[in-house]
Amino acid sequence: xxxxxxxxxxxxxxxxxxxxxxxxxxxxxxxxxxxxxxxxxxxxxxxxxxxxxxxxxxxxxxxxxxxxxxxxxxxxxxxxxxxxxxxxxxxxxxxxxxxxxxxxxxxxxxxxxxxxxxxxxxxxxxxxxxxxxxxxxxxxxxxxxxxxxxxxxxxxxxxxxxxxxxxxxxxxxxxxxxxxxxxxxxxxxxxxxxxxxxxxxxxxxxxxxxxxxxxxxxxxxxxxxxxxxxxxxxxxxxxxxxxxxxxxxxxxxxxxxxxxxxxxxxxxxxxxxxxxxxxxxxxxxxxxxxxxxxxxxxxxxxxxxxxxx
Amino acid sequence: xxxxxxxxxxxxxxxxxxxxxxxxxxxxxxxxxxxxxxxxxxxxxxxxxxxxxxxxxxxxxxxxxxxxxxxxxxxxxxxxxxxxxxxxxxxxxxxxxxxxxxxxxxxxxxxxxxxxxxxxxxxxxxxxxxxxxxxxxxxxxxxxxxxxxxxxxxxxxxxxxxxxxxxxxxxxxxxxxxxxxxxxxxxxxxxxxxxxxxxxxxxxxxxxxxxxxxxxxxxxxxxxxxxxxxxxxxxxxxxxxxxxxxxxxxxxxxxxxxxxxxxxxxxxxxxxxxxxxxxxxxxxxxxxxxxxxxxxxxxxxxxxxxxxxxxxxxxxxxxxxxxxxxxxxxxxxxxxxxxxxxxxxxxxxxxxxxxxxxxxxxxxxxxxxxxxxxxxxxxxxxxxxxxxxxxxxxxxxxxxxxxxxxxxxxxxxxxxxxxxxxxxxxxxxxxxxxxxxxx
Numbered sequence: 218x219x220x221x222x223x224x225x226x227x228x229x230x231x232x233x234x235x236x237x238x239x240x241x242x243x244x245x246x247x248x249x250x251x252x253x254x255x256x257x258x259x260x261x262x263x264x265x266x267x268x269x270x271x272x273x274x275x276x277x278x279x280x281x282x283x284x285x286x287x288x289x290x291x292x293x294x295x296x297x298x299x300x301x302x303x304x305x306x307x308x309x310x311x312x313x314x315x316x317x318x319x320x321x322x323x324x325x326x327x328x329x330x331x332x333x334x335x336x337x338x339x340x341x342x343x344x345x346x347x348x349x350x351x352x353x354x355x356x357x358x359x360x361x362x363x364x365x366x367x368x369x370x371x372x373x374x375x376x377x378x379x380x381x382x383x384x385x386x387x388x389x390x391x392x393x394x395x396x397x398x399x400x401x402x403x404x405x406x407x408x409x410x411x412x413x414x415x416x417x418x419x420x421x422x423x424x425x426x427x428x429x430x431x432x433x434x435x436x437x438x439x440x441x442x443x444x445x446x447x448x449x450x451x452x453x454x455x456x457x458x459x460x461x462x463x464x465x466x467x468x469x470x471x472x473x474x475x476x477x478x479x480x481x482x483x484x485x486x487x488x489x490x491x492x493x494x495x496x497x498x499x500x501x502x503x504x505x506x507x508x509x510x511x512x513x514x515x516x517x518x519x520x521x522x523x524x525x526x
Numbered sequence: 527x528x529x530x531x532x533x534x535x536x537x538x539x540x541x542x543x544x545x546x547x548x549x550x551x552x553x554x555x556x557x558x559x560x561x562x563x564x565x566x567x568x569x570x571x572x573x574x575x576x577x578x579x580x581x582x583x584x585x586x587x588x589x590x591x592x593x594x595x596x597x598x599x600x601x602x603x604x605x606x607x608x609x610x611x612x613x614x615x616x617x618x619x620x621x622x623x624x625x626x627x628x629x630x631x632x633x634x635x636x637x638x639x640x641x642x643x644x645x646x647x648x649x650x651x652x653x654x655x656x657x658x659x660x661x662x663x664x665x666x667x668x669x670x671x672x673x674x675x676x677x678x679x680x681x682x683x684x685x686x687x688x689x690x691x692x693x694x695x696x697x698x699x700x701x702x703x704x705x706x707x708x709x710x711x712x713x714x715x716x717x718x719x720x721x722x723x724x725x726x727x728x729x730x731x732x733x734x735x736x737x738x739x740x741x742x743x744x745x746x747x748x749x750x751x752x753x754x755x756x757x758x759x760x761x762x763x764x765x766x767x768x769x770x771x772x773x774x775x776x777x778x779x780x781x782x783x784x785x786x787x788x789x790x791x792x793x794x795x796x797x798x799x800x801x802x803x804x805x806x807x808x809x810x811x812x813x814x815x816x817x818x819x820x821x822x823x824x825x826x827x828x829x830x831x832x833x834x835x836x837x838x839x840x841x842x843x844x845x846x847x848x849x850x851x852x853x854x855x856x857x858x859x860x861x862x863x864x865x866x867x868x869x870x871x872x873x874x875x876x877x878x879x880x881x882x883x884x885x886x887x888x889x890x891x892x893x894x895x896x897x898x899x900x901x902x903x904x905x906x907x908x909x910x911x912x913x914x915x916x917x918x919x920x921x922x923x924x925x926x927x928x929x930x931x932x933x934x935x936x937x938x939x940x941x942x943x944x945x946x947x948x949x950x951x952x953x954x955x956x957x958x959x960x961x962x963x964x965x
Contacts, residue, residue, distance in 0.1 A: 276925075278618045278640030278853075295962065296955065297933070362778025363790045385725075385780030387945060473726035473934070474780040475941040490615050491932040493636045493925070 270499035277493035288500035298501065301479045304391065305505075308480060309459045312398045316455060317448070319399065320406020325436075327407065328414045338408070345404040353468040356397045360384050360469070384470055387477030394469055394478055398459060406451055413447030414440070449520045453513065460509055481505045566860040567599040570849070571624035573607040576680075576804045580880040588876060592867055598860045608728060617852060625855035626865070629848045630728065632917065632928040634666050634673035642851040642858055643671035644865065651675075651869045656890035661914035665923050666848045674848030675865050676888035678881070681844050681910025682733040683830040685791060685805045686798035689818065690718055690827075699798075699831035703741070703766060706834045710774020713797045720775050721796030723782035724941040729845055730784050731937045732917070734800045734833070736843040739763055739936060740919055741836030746930060746960060747921045753964050756957045759838065764940065764949040771944040780941055792816055792824070800833065802845070803884045803907060830906045832913070844914045846888075886910045926963050935959045 238244045271288055274281035292298045327338055344352060359366050360383040371377045384390045417440060425435045463482035466472060472479035472487060479487075481501060489498020575581045581604055589600040603624065605613065610628060617623025618640045634641070648666070652658040658666075662676040686699055694712040696705075710720040723731045739745075743759030771777065776796050779787075787799040792808065799805075809816040809825035816824040832842060851861050867873060878887060879897060883904030886892070888911055898908040918927025930936065939956035943949050 277615050278637055291962070296958070362776075362781050362786065363793065363795050380778065382778055382780065385778050390781065470781065471726035471783070473938075473941070474724065475938040475945065476934075487932065490612050492929045493615070494929070495615075495619075 267499050267503060270496055271503050273496050275496045277495060281496060284496075288497050289504070292497065292500055292504065297476050297479065297484065298504075300476050301481060301484045301501075302504075304478060305460060305480045306508075307391070308395060308398070308462070309456055311395050312402060312459055313452060313455055315395075315399045316402040316406050317452060319403045320451075321410055321444075321448075323403060323407035324410035324414055325440075327411050338411070341407055342404045344401050345408075349401065349464045350468055352401065353397060353465050356393075356400075357469055360393050385474055387474060390470055390474060390478050394466055397465055397469070398462065401465070402455060402459070405455065409451045410444065410447060413444045417443045445523050446520060449516060449523065453516045453520075456512055456516075457509060460505065460512075566597075566857050567601055568626065568857055568861045568864050569601040569603065569624040570626040570864070571603045571605065571610070571613060572628040572849075573610060573630075573847075574604045575881075576802060577807060577881050577884050580877060583876060583880045588868070588873065591873075592864060596860070596863050596867055598857075598864065600864070614850075617854065621854040623852065623854070625857050625861045626849045626851055628677065629674045629850045631846055631931070632665055632923045632925070634848055634850060635668065635922075635924045636928045637850065638668060638673045638925070640853050641673045642853055642855070643673075644675045644851055644862070645672045647675055647862060647865050647869065648672040650866075652889060654871075655887075655892070659888055659890060659911045661844075661911055661916060662846060662848075662888035664916045665846045668922075668924070674850045675869070677847045677849050678885035678887055679844045679846050679911040679914060680729075680802045680884065681886050681907040682730070682800050682802060682842060683832055683906050683910070684798050684800050685803075685828055685830055687718075687794075687818075688827050688829045689820075690716075690797045699829065701831075701834050701840075703770075703834050703836055707766075707770045707774055710770065710798075714774045714776075718795075718797040721782075721787050721790050721799045722775055722779050723784070723787060724780050724937055724944065725782050726934050726937075727783040729802075730782075730787060730800060731934065732931055733843050733845070735937045735940050736917060736919075737833050737841035737915065738767070738836070738940075740841040740915060741833070741838055742766070743836070743838035745919050746927070746936070747918065747964060749920050751921050751926075751964055753957060753960045755960055756953055760953050761949055763836070764943045764952055767940050768943050768949065780945070794819065803830070803882075803904060806830070806903060807882065807884060825903075828903065830903060832906060840913075841915045842910060842913050843917065844886075844910045846911075846914070846916075847885075883907050929963045930960060933959065933963075935963075 238247060272283060272285060274284045274287075323341065327334070327341065331337075358364065362380070362382060362385055365380070365383060367383070368377065368380050371381070382389060383393050421439050421443075422435055425439050430438065461482055462480055463486065466478050466480050466483045467486070470478045472483045476484075481504065485498045485501040488494045488501060585602055589602050592598070592600050607630065610630065611633065613623065614627055614629075614633065614637060617627065618637065629637075645667070648658060658676055662679070666672050666674045666676050684699065690713060691697070691699065691709060694709065694716070696709045696712070700706045700709050706720075713719060722734050724735070725731055739760065742763035744757060744763050745754055748754045776790065778790075782790075787796065787801055788805050788808070790796045791799050791801070791805050806825060806828045809823070809828060813823040813825060818824050818827050832840060834840070849865065851858060851865070855861060868877070874887070878885065878892065878895070883897065883901065884907075886907055886909075890912075893908050893912065895908075898905050916923035916927075917931050918924060921927065935956050939952050942955065943952040947955075
């Protein structure tokens with residue numbers, strides 16, 4: 218071990234404070250400290266403050282007092298909140314399935330050899346690189362009730378005779394933001410899964426092919442199982458991000474029409490910032506936590522199972 | 527080669543800096559703050575004006591004048607109207623930010639604990655200018671203190687295409703909801719519907735739905751704060767809206783924000799919409815760009831009219847702007863001096879004239895100003911501040927009323943109904959939501 222390898226003469230020269238670090242426990246703590254402080258300061262402390270806020274009657278400019286679980290009771294009774302919960306699950310579920318399917322498909326295509334591979338791979342990432350607010354504004358124009366280029370194209374092709382009310386109809390508005398989220402998220406899936414694909418040795422495919430496995434069988438019995446750990450991690454990240462999405466909905470619909478597209482984050486913002494009810498806003502944000510916690514624990518357990526198999 | 531030591535480099539650099547600026551050492555030795563930090567500063571945060579000329583005037587001329595007159599440094603910052611609230615919240619919670627912040631509507635009641643009373647200034651201006659109008663007083667004052675200094679009302683009127691209405695035989699803009707629906711129906715049949723937002727947006731949506739509700743006799747609460755939304759009158763208004771929407775309105779309006787109707791009007795897809803004067807002002811600014819289908823300047827074909835009357839009367843809900851002096855401000859005296867300065871008649875007039883009628887002042891005297899004679903198209907806006915009705919009707923426009931507004935409950939009641947929810951259900955939903963606020 219490194220510590221014991223130090224000669225007696227060397228350790229004599231060290232100051233008493235530094236000598237403490239010869240003990241592995243102290244060294245480990247010293248090395249962990251910066252990360253622990255950062256996490257504590259920027260994650261644990263705000264989280265703790267958020268919990269306190271949700272248990273108080275705080276409004277903007279009024280620290281309020283402790284009210285226990287009253288805010289949670291209140292939002293439980295709130296029909297807009299219930300709509301929000303349903304919206305968030307639907308939004309996250311649908312987008313994740315599509316992002317995974319399309320991302321995997323794209324990754325497999327990109328894993329082949331073709332001319333201009335590097336450039337295409339770089340371009341694929343564009344939706345993910347462009348700041349969300351910027352690209353969402355472009356989409357907003359495309360779904361605009363009056364000037365929608367999508368409607369115009371469908372009309373010119375003779376597929377529709379009246380305008381489609383993309384953002385005005387509750388179901389279509391949800392569909393619209395789901396489409397945008399998928400568009401934005403597919404590159405993340407594609408590139409990460411591509412990285413996973415490249416770690417799979419081609420020899421395995423060759424061996425399977427020699428044994429007579431057809432492409433679908435090769436994918437199902439070779440690629441998919443080996444890609445599973447990466448896939449699960451990507452899905453985990455994506456679920457967390459999508460569940461807590463804000464910018465996209467805020468820019469597109471502000472949660473409308475008639476709350477049909479509110480997610481946890483946008484509704485928390487509307488109550489906390491828009492109405493000044495900081496405590497209720499915090500309660501709504503925190504209501505996200507148990508759901509996400511369960512999702513994350515289940516996924517992490519599954520990942521461990523897959524990895525130790 | 528001589529070896530360059532780290533210390534000698536530092537000495538050299540320090541010497542150069544000290545020689546050019548006197549350096550930190552000089553500042554410390556003098557025992558005084560440098561001149562620029564000694565000066566009092568007033569940071570004023572307001573919206574980006576829909577009339578760009580006003581912001582140019584304020585920044586280029588009026589702020590330097592104020593600096594000279596008051597001996598303070600003025601820092602004027604403009605942000606999108608939707609971003610004011612996050613900035614106010616951040617300022618109050620962190621105890622630092624702009625000294626004066628523009629408030630929309632009842633933000634004044636929402637942040638009442640965090641602002642300084644400006645009654646003295648408001649009363650002085652009111653006395654001098656024929657009194658602060660009741661609409662502005664109800665929103666800016668809680669009866670004891672003024673939480674904001676009334677600045678202006680951005681009147682909302684229906685902008686309409688005169689020639690298009692003439693074509694369907696409507697020579698005067700309808701002043702009843704039945705007439706409004708009739709005209710809209712005829713125009714929608716010609717592909718030129720009326721347009722109105724029922725989306726989640728701060729200005730035009732509540733600006734339409736609240737006065738609409740009141741004009742039918744519906745009210746959010748009674749004077750004691752009891753929720754009275756569930757009424758025959760409210761139900762009538764919802765049923766009428768369902769028919770109106772199908773018959774005469776642009777159905778895309780459910781998703782519009784405050785800018786969509788401007789664009790739809792300017793691109794000639796709708797014939798009338800409730801709005802500030804910004805549509806008309808835009809056509810004045812760019813007469814070559816905005817032309818009618820006959821090639822004439824569009825500004826010659828635009829007229830303004832108030833929202834129609836209902837069985838219970840005629841109402842308007844206009845964006846009222848005031849300036850709040852924040853409690854955390856360390857420059858309260860300087861900020862008060864600035865408010866007094868900008869509200870002197872000569873200075874306020876510069877602002878008022880630059881708006882060309884887009885903003886209506888909050889005191890009685892300006893209603894008879896000669897500016898309203900310059901352009902007859904703008905004349906209907908002069909009474910916006912007088913005819914305005916504040917939210918929370920018939921109670922006060924307090925924090926609870928603002929909560930109902932911020933949650934878009936009244937707007938969503940109509941939005942749900944035109945999307946197919948039965949009128950009774952939509953009303954009951956809104957009533958239940960209101961009761962959660964007014965507990």
